Amino acid sequence: MDLREVGYDDRDWINLAQDRDRWRAYADASDNAGEMNPGSSTESYPAFPRVGLRENHGKNLNQVTCPDRDSNPGHLVSQPDALTVTPQLDFRNEVLRIKYFKPSLFKAQWEAYLQHLNICNTLLRTSNPLVVSTRNIAAEKKVCSRKLKIPPEDLDISNINVHKLRQNLRKQEYDKWCALPHKGKGVILFQEYTPGNKWIFSKEGLSSSEWRDAIKMNANVAPVRSLHGRSLDGFRCRYCNEIETLAHVLGSCQHGELLRNSRHHNIRKLIAQALRNKSFEVHEEVHCVASEGGGIRRADIVALDKTNSKGFILDPTVRFEMSQTQPSEVNKEKQQIYEPTIPYFREKYQMEGTWEVHGLMIGARGTIPRSTVNTIKTFGIHDIIPKIITSTIKGSVAILKNHLYGIS
Numbered sequence: 001m002d003l004r005e006v007g008y009d010d011r012d013w014i015n016l017a018q019d020r021d022r023w024r025a026y027a028d029a030s031d032n033a034g035e036m037n038p039g040s041s042t043e044s045y046p047a048f049p050r051v052g053l054r055e056n057h058g059k060n061l062n063q064v065t066c067p068d069r070d071s072n073p074g075h076l077v078s079q080p081d082a083l084t085v086t087p088q089l090d091f092r093n094e095v096l097r098i099k100y101f102k103p104s105l106f107k108a109q110w111e112a113y114l115q116h117l118n119i120c121n122t123l124l125r126t127s128n129p130l131v132v133s134t135r136n137i138a139a140e141k142k143v144c145s146r147k148l149k150i151p152p153e154d155l156d157i158s159n160i161n162v163h164k165l166r167q168n169l170r171k172q173e174y175d176k177w178c179a180l181p182h183k184g185k186g187v188i189l190f191q192e193y194t195p196g197n198k199w200i201f202s203k204e205g206l207s208s209s210e211w212r213d214a215i216k217m218n219a220n221v222a223p224v225r226s227l228h229g230r231s232l233d234g235f236r237c238r239y240c241n242e243i244e245t246l247a248h249v250l251g252s253c254q255h256g257e258l259l260r261n262s263r264h265h266n267i268r269k270l271i272a273q274a275l276r277n278k279s280f281e282v283h284e285e286v287h288c289v290a291s292e293g294g295g296i297r298r299a300d301i302v303a304l305d306k307t308n309s310k311g312f313i314l315d316p317t318v319r320f321e322m323s324q325t326q327p328s329e330v331n332k333e334k335q336q337i338y339e340p341t342i343p344y345f346r347e348k349y350q351m352e353g354t355w356e357v358h359g360l361m362i363g364a365r366g367t368i369p370r371s372t373v374n375t376i377k378t379f380g381i382h383d384i385i386p387k388i389i390t391s392t393i394k395g396s397v398a399i400l401k402n403h404l405y406g407i408s
């Protein structure tokens with residue numbers, strides 16, 4: 001899972017802001033320590049770091065305030081409390097690694113204490129006698145681990161790897177999210193192909209309102225009637241008598257049928273065009289007859305590799321994410337439907353070679369299962385995966401908006 005933590009509410013940022021005072025106190029302490037013994041500080045405390053966390057109102061960091069800019073080419077922050085580092089510091093790169101220059105989303109409730117653990121590690125590495133005589137770093141580490149709710153038996157205070165700790169916390173949080181009976185439904189599929197989650201940070205072709213609605217859908221908090229506290233008119237669908245869940249709105253309500261078809265057709269066209277670009281002979285929406293009186297069916301995409309005498313029947317299907325076994329179930333379902341049509345296609349296209357049927361499940365909220373990715377990769381068209389994701393999210397948002405605000 002490549003989802004980085006997003007603060008659940010404003011309190012995270014308040015906590016971060018409060019923690020800023022703590023940072024400032026450490027920085028001031030280190031500055032003052034150098035001044036305690038004027039004139040001889042370099043002899044008495046040769047390795048004591050001089051780090052200043054100073055107010056830098058309205059200024060961007062530049063070559064003067066951050067002389068090591070060339071090795072840190074990330075985005076410069078223009079925040080009132082930007083971190084400034086004096087140029088002669090030996091360990092400034094250590095400090096710069098805190099990533100203040102690459103702003104990204106994180107869970108500040110953890111990050112304040114994780115960064116404090118990092119500070120403790122860094123101070124201990126300096127092997128400065130003043131540090132160990134004036135601070136109880138082990139106790140500070142214990143406080144941080146308590147705040148992070150890490151059981152003492154799981155933590156070796158003398159050897160804390162903050163990077164791993166953060167990863168474990170993320171994993172725990174993700175597992176908790178997946179276990180939620182309503183809001184965690186289908187979230188497990190986000191870990192199947194993590195590059196597909198990039199849109200959460202980059203927005204990838206989505207408008208601001210589409211992105212906002214997509215986030216709501218992923219957390220399953222879109223304002224459908226089954227969402228607790230959202231409706232005074234009961235939880236039944238406003239257009240039919242089913243329970244109005246997000247899965248019903250995106251997957252089965254009659255009211256969104258045309259938009260649902262349009263979402264599917266857009267994905268089908270994307271895949272078909274990509275296959276044509278790879279020199280496959282491609283037919284879309286092909287009517288076919290199943291053997292042994294199985295009736296008439298319609299295959300979404302029939303791709304022919306005439307050089308190697310191979311035929312493929314592909315059926316992209318958008319489904320609301322429910323479980324990790326869903327992609328293989330969809331594949332099996334599609335194979336049962338289309339394998340009986342293979343004799344018909346052999347005759348129709350005069351190709352006796354091997355034929356394969358693939359049901360490609362695509363999550364209605366923009367997840368792409370690993371099995372779908374693997375199949376797409378075998379055709380060498382994986383470049384279209386981000387486009388499929390964007391197209392699916394746009395389609396689902398349109399269905400949701402039409403359901404919530406459209407005309408009945």
Ligand SMILES: [Zn+2]
Nearest residue numbers: 237239240253
């Ligand atoms: Zn309905």
